[in-house]
Amino acid sequence: MADEKEWNDALPEGFVPEGELRLCVKADLLPDGSYGAEWLVVTDSQVYVVANGDLQPVTRLQFPFAEIAEPRVELLVDGGAFEIKHADKRHELLRFTAARSPRFMTAAQTLEKWLKEEEARLPEEELRRCPSCGFPLDRGSRVCPSCTPRSRSLRRLISYLRPHWLPACCLTLLAMVTTGLSLLPPWLNKPLMDQVLVPQGPPRPLQERFWLLGVLVAALLGSRLLGSALSAVSGWLMAYVGNRLTHDIRSQLYEHLHYLSLSFFDKRQLGSVISRVNQDTGQLQAFLTWGSADLVINVLLVVGIGLMLFAMNYRLALLVCVPVPLVVICSLSFWRRIRFYMHRVFHRWARLNSALQEGLSGIRVVRAFAQEPREVNRFVERSNDLAVTGVQAERVWSVLYAILSAIIMSGSMLVWYFGGRGVLLGDMTIGTLTAFISYVGMFYGPVQALSGLVNWSSRSLTAAERLFEVLDSVPEVEDAQDAVPMPHIEGRIEFRDVTFGYESHRPVLKKVSFVVEPGEMIGLVGHSGAGKTTIINLLCRFYDVNEGEILVDGVPLKKIRIADLRHQIGIVPQDTFLFGGTIAENIAYAKPGATREEIVRAAKIANAHDFILQKPDGYETILGEAGQGLSAGERQRLVIARAVLHNPRILILDEATSQVDIETEKQIQEAISRLVKGRTTFAIAHRLSTLRNADRLIVLKAGEIQETGTHDELLHKKRGEFARLVGMYQAVSKVHEVQR
Amino acid sequence: MLIFLHRPGQGCLGETPTAQNDPEAVNYLDPATLELRREDGRLQCRLPGQSEWTDVKLTRMFPHSLPQEWIALLGPFGKEYGILLNLHGMSRENRDLVLQELDRRYLTTRIVRLLSSKRRFDVMKWTAETTRGRVSFITRGLRDQIQQPLPGYVIFSDVEGNRYEIPDIAALDPASRRLLEEQM
Known part of the structure; x- marks a missing residue:
C-alpha cells in the first residue's frame, strides 16, 4: 500500500471520502474546458469526482464502486476524458490535458483489474520531478x-x-x-x-x-x-x-x-x-x-x-570611471542585441542548409516530378532571408559599435581636457598625462570585453x-550486484507472464509466456506492432520487463552479466547496417581478432564468398557508409557472415523485407539454414520459406500470444490467425508476381 | 494514390453506392442529408436509407488550415465512413452537434497573449494567457519544440506533453509578438 500512496495525488484538503482510500488522481481541466483541479477519488466502496467548491471541496459525482464498469480513458487530441459505465450508461467523469493522460490511463487499467478482483498494484511513481522546482526530470536523470x-x-x-x-x-x-x-x-x-x-x-x-x-x-x-x-x-x-x-x-x-x-x-x-x-x-x-x-x-x-x-x-582616475557604468550597460545590451541577431543568422543558416541538403539528396525525386523551379525558389527564398538578416546584424553591430566607441572616446576627451589643464597649470607633467592617456586607451577595451565575456x-x-x-x-538496464557470470549458455529460454511497455502505461506485451528448448527455431509471426521486435528487445535486455520474468537456462535474465549475455546473442538485423571499413573488418566486427581463415569460412557459410571474390579488392573492398556499392542481397549475406563468425548460442533473425531475385533468395535461405543449425533461434519472419523451416511458430496479436504450433498445424487450423495471415500473404504475393 | 480523385463538390454523392464500394474514391457525405444525434455521450450518424453508424469519431483532416472543413467521420477501429467537406446546408442542430463534438475532441490550448518568457540554459519558461486561463509551461531544446506547420501558425510542445497553439502570429499584440520573435 505504501507504493500506492506515493503514486496517488494528495486528496483535496477537507474532503473525507467514505471507506478506505485506494486511488486519487487529479485532473487539470474543468467541465467547461478551463484550467482547474478536479479529483477522481476511489475508495473500496465509492467512486467520487470531487471539485473545488467555494469554501471546501464538493462531490460533483458519486457512484458505488461495485456498480461501475468499463473504466477507460478516451484519448482526445492533446488531452483525454475518463469514462465509466454505470447502469448501462456511459458517463464522462473528468477531462484532463495530455500531461495527465498517462496517470489516468494507469488509473483506468488498475481500476479495471480491481473490478475484476485481480491483483493490481499502482506503479511506484511515473514521472520524477525535481523536488525543489517541480521540473519534470528525464528518467534516470538525477x-x-x-x-x-x-x-x-x-x-x-x-x-x-x-x-x-x-x-x-x-x-x-x-x-x-x-x-x-x-x-x-x-x-x-x-x-x-x-x-x-x-x-x-x-x-x-x-x-x-x-x-x-x-x-x-x-x-x-x-x-x-x-x-x-x-x-x-x-x-x-x-x-x-x-x-x-x-x-x-x-x-x-x-x-x-x-x-x-x-x-x-x-x-x-x-x-x-x-x-x-x-x-x-x-x-x-x-x-x-x-x-x-x-x-x-x-x-x-x-x-x-x-x-x-x-x-x-586619483582625481583624473575618478573622471575615467565616469563613463564605465555607461560602457558596461551599453556593452551588455549590445551583446544581447548582437546575440539575438547571431541566433537569427545561425537559424537562417540552418534553414538554408536543410534546403540545400534536402534538395540535393532528393535530386532524383525533384527531377522525376519536374519540381526544379520549386526547389530553386525555396533555396533562393531562404538564401535571401539569410542575406537580409546578415545585413540587419551588420547594421546593428556597426551602429552599436559606433555608439560604444563614442562613449569610450568621451572618457578619453575628459582626460585630455582636465589632464591638459593640469599640465598647463603645472599640476601634472606631460609624461604623466601621456602615460595616463595610454592607460585610459587600454582601460575601456577590457571593460567592454568583460561584459561580452560574461555572456x-x-x-x-x-x-x-x-x-x-x-x-x-x-x-536503466544495469548489471545486478549479484549478477552471475554465464560463460556458456545452453539456450533454453522461458518467458513467464511478461508484460512490458516502452511507456509503462501502454503495454506492448501482455502476459506473454512460452518456453523454447535449446536448439529450437521459433518463428515470430504477427502484424507490425504485434510485439515481435519487443520480444527480441527484451531477450537482448535492451529494456527490462515491467512484470513477469525471462529465464535463460533457468537463470533470471536480470541476474546474468549483460556482457556474457550479449556475447552469446547474435542478431541478423533487418537494417543491414555495415560500418565504414573493409568487408573483412565488417565480418569480423564481433570478433576483432578473427583470423583470415575464420573470416573466409564465415563468408563461405553465408554464401558471401563468391560475390566478395568478384570485387577487385576482394575481402579488402572498402565499404562506404551503410555499405554503399553492395546490393541488398549482398549486404544481407555479409550480415549473416558477421553472425556466423560471432558464433552465438542464441540467434535472432530479423528478416529484411526487401525483395531480392530468386537466385539470391535461395542463397540467403541456404546461408540462414546453415547459420541456425544447433542454435536457439528466434526468427521474425516475413518469408513463408523461413517459417516453414521453423520448429514452432508463435503468433502474436496486439501483444498477446494468439496461437502456437508447427507451421502445418497452424496452417490447417480453421479460423486460425496464422492461416488468415498466410492467406493474405499469398494474395499479396500473387499481385507481386503479376506485377513482375 | 492522391486523395483528390474527385473534385470537391463534384458529387460522388449521386453515386453513393459505388463511391462507398470503390476504395479509391473519396467518399463525400452530404451535410444536408446527414442525420446526427448524440446517444450515450457518443455521436450516431445515418445517411437516408442506410443503417446507423454508431460511436462516430470526428477527425479534422487539416486541423490547422481548415478546422471546420474536411471533417472525416470515423467508426470503431478507425474505419472511415466518409468526409464532410464543409458544414454548408446542415441543419442548425446538426451543425451545433458537429462543432460541439469537435470542441470536445480537440483540446489543444490556444494562446491569446504571451506574458513572459524566461530562458535558463536550453530551458524556456513561458507564461501565457490562454482560452482556458493563465498558464505557465516549460519548453526545452527550442528548435524541436516550437513548430510552424503553416506560415504564421505556431505550436509549442512543452516538457509534459501538452501543446499550445497560436493560430495567427499577426493577430497577437505587439508585446507578445516581440517575445515570440526573440525566440524564433
Whole structure:
C-alpha cells in the first residue's frame, strides 16, 4: 500500500471520502474546458469526482464502486476524458490535458483489474520531478536542468582541470606576467617624456639623455618582445589545456552514450544527441581555449590599469570611471542585441542548409516530378532571408559599435581636457598625462570585453550543463550486484507472464509466456506492432520487463552479466547496417581478432564468398557508409557472415523485407539454414520459406500470444490467425508476381 | 494514390453506392442529408436509407488550415465512413452537434497573449494567457519544440506533453509578438 500512496495525488484538503482510500488522481481541466483541479477519488466502496467548491471541496459525482464498469480513458487530441459505465450508461467523469493522460490511463487499467478482483498494484511513481522546482526530470536523470546552480557546473568543470594542473598553473602565472608586461610601455612613456624628450626642471646633459633614450626604447622593445613570446607560449598552453579538457569530456560523453539504455535514444532525436557531442563540446572548447584566457587577462588588466591610474592621479582616475557604468550597460545590451541577431543568422543558416541538403539528396525525386523551379525558389527564398538578416546584424553591430566607441572616446576627451589643464597649470607633467592617456586607451577595451565575456562564459556553461546532464543520466538496464557470470549458455529460454511497455502505461506485451528448448527455431509471426521486435528487445535486455520474468537456462535474465549475455546473442538485423571499413573488418566486427581463415569460412557459410571474390579488392573492398556499392542481397549475406563468425548460442533473425531475385533468395535461405543449425533461434519472419523451416511458430496479436504450433498445424487450423495471415500473404504475393 | 480523385463538390454523392464500394474514391457525405444525434455521450450518424453508424469519431483532416472543413467521420477501429467537406446546408442542430463534438475532441490550448518568457540554459519558461486561463509551461531544446506547420501558425510542445497553439502570429499584440520573435 505504501507504493500506492506515493503514486496517488494528495486528496483535496477537507474532503473525507467514505471507506478506505485506494486511488486519487487529479485532473487539470474543468467541465467547461478551463484550467482547474478536479479529483477522481476511489475508495473500496465509492467512486467520487470531487471539485473545488467555494469554501471546501464538493462531490460533483458519486457512484458505488461495485456498480461501475468499463473504466477507460478516451484519448482526445492533446488531452483525454475518463469514462465509466454505470447502469448501462456511459458517463464522462473528468477531462484532463495530455500531461495527465498517462496517470489516468494507469488509473483506468488498475481500476479495471480491481473490478475484476485481480491483483493490481499502482506503479511506484511515473514521472520524477525535481523536488525543489517541480521540473519534470528525464528518467534516470538525477540533475534538474532548471535549477542546478551555475557555480556547481563551474566547480565541476574546474575538476576536469585536475589532471592538467601543471599547465593550468603555468597559464595563470603567464597571464599575470603578460598583463604586467603590457602595463609596462605606458609606464615607460612617463620618463621618456619627462626626462628625455620634454625634460621638466633643469635639463640633463644631452649625452645622458641620448643614453636614457636608448635604454628606455630598449626596455620598451624588450617588454614588447617578451610579451609576444610569452603570449605565444600561453596561447599554445591554453590550446593544449582546452583541447585536452574537451577531449576528456568528449570521450567520457561518447563512452557514456554507448552504455546508456536504448530508451535514452528512444526519447531523443539522434540529431540532438549528435549535436551535444559535437556542438556543445565544440562551444566549450572554444571558450576554454580562448574565452577563459581572455577572461583572466581582462580581469587582471582592468584591475592593474585601475591601480596604475589611481596611483598616478586619483582625481583624473575618478573622471575615467565616469563613463564605465555607461560602457558596461551599453556593452551588455549590445551583446544581447548582437546575440539575438547571431541566433537569427545561425537559424537562417540552418534553414538554408536543410534546403540545400534536402534538395540535393532528393535530386532524383525533384527531377522525376519536374519540381526544379520549386526547389530553386525555396533555396533562393531562404538564401535571401539569410542575406537580409546578415545585413540587419551588420547594421546593428556597426551602429552599436559606433555608439560604444563614442562613449569610450568621451572618457578619453575628459582626460585630455582636465589632464591638459593640469599640465598647463603645472599640476601634472606631460609624461604623466601621456602615460595616463595610454592607460585610459587600454582601460575601456577590457571593460567592454568583460561584459561580452560574461555572456560567452554563461553560454559555455550552458553547453557544459547540457553535457553534464547526459553524463548524469544513469543506464536503466544495469548489471545486478549479484549478477552471475554465464560463460556458456545452453539456450533454453522461458518467458513467464511478461508484460512490458516502452511507456509503462501502454503495454506492448501482455502476459506473454512460452518456453523454447535449446536448439529450437521459433518463428515470430504477427502484424507490425504485434510485439515481435519487443520480444527480441527484451531477450537482448535492451529494456527490462515491467512484470513477469525471462529465464535463460533457468537463470533470471536480470541476474546474468549483460556482457556474457550479449556475447552469446547474435542478431541478423533487418537494417543491414555495415560500418565504414573493409568487408573483412565488417565480418569480423564481433570478433576483432578473427583470423583470415575464420573470416573466409564465415563468408563461405553465408554464401558471401563468391560475390566478395568478384570485387577487385576482394575481402579488402572498402565499404562506404551503410555499405554503399553492395546490393541488398549482398549486404544481407555479409550480415549473416558477421553472425556466423560471432558464433552465438542464441540467434535472432530479423528478416529484411526487401525483395531480392530468386537466385539470391535461395542463397540467403541456404546461408540462414546453415547459420541456425544447433542454435536457439528466434526468427521474425516475413518469408513463408523461413517459417516453414521453423520448429514452432508463435503468433502474436496486439501483444498477446494468439496461437502456437508447427507451421502445418497452424496452417490447417480453421479460423486460425496464422492461416488468415498466410492467406493474405499469398494474395499479396500473387499481385507481386503479376506485377513482375 | 492522391486523395483528390474527385473534385470537391463534384458529387460522388449521386453515386453513393459505388463511391462507398470503390476504395479509391473519396467518399463525400452530404451535410444536408446527414442525420446526427448524440446517444450515450457518443455521436450516431445515418445517411437516408442506410443503417446507423454508431460511436462516430470526428477527425479534422487539416486541423490547422481548415478546422471546420474536411471533417472525416470515423467508426470503431478507425474505419472511415466518409468526409464532410464543409458544414454548408446542415441543419442548425446538426451543425451545433458537429462543432460541439469537435470542441470536445480537440483540446489543444490556444494562446491569446504571451506574458513572459524566461530562458535558463536550453530551458524556456513561458507564461501565457490562454482560452482556458493563465498558464505557465516549460519548453526545452527550442528548435524541436516550437513548430510552424503553416506560415504564421505556431505550436509549442512543452516538457509534459501538452501543446499550445497560436493560430495567427499577426493577430497577437505587439508585446507578445516581440517575445515570440526573440525566440524564433
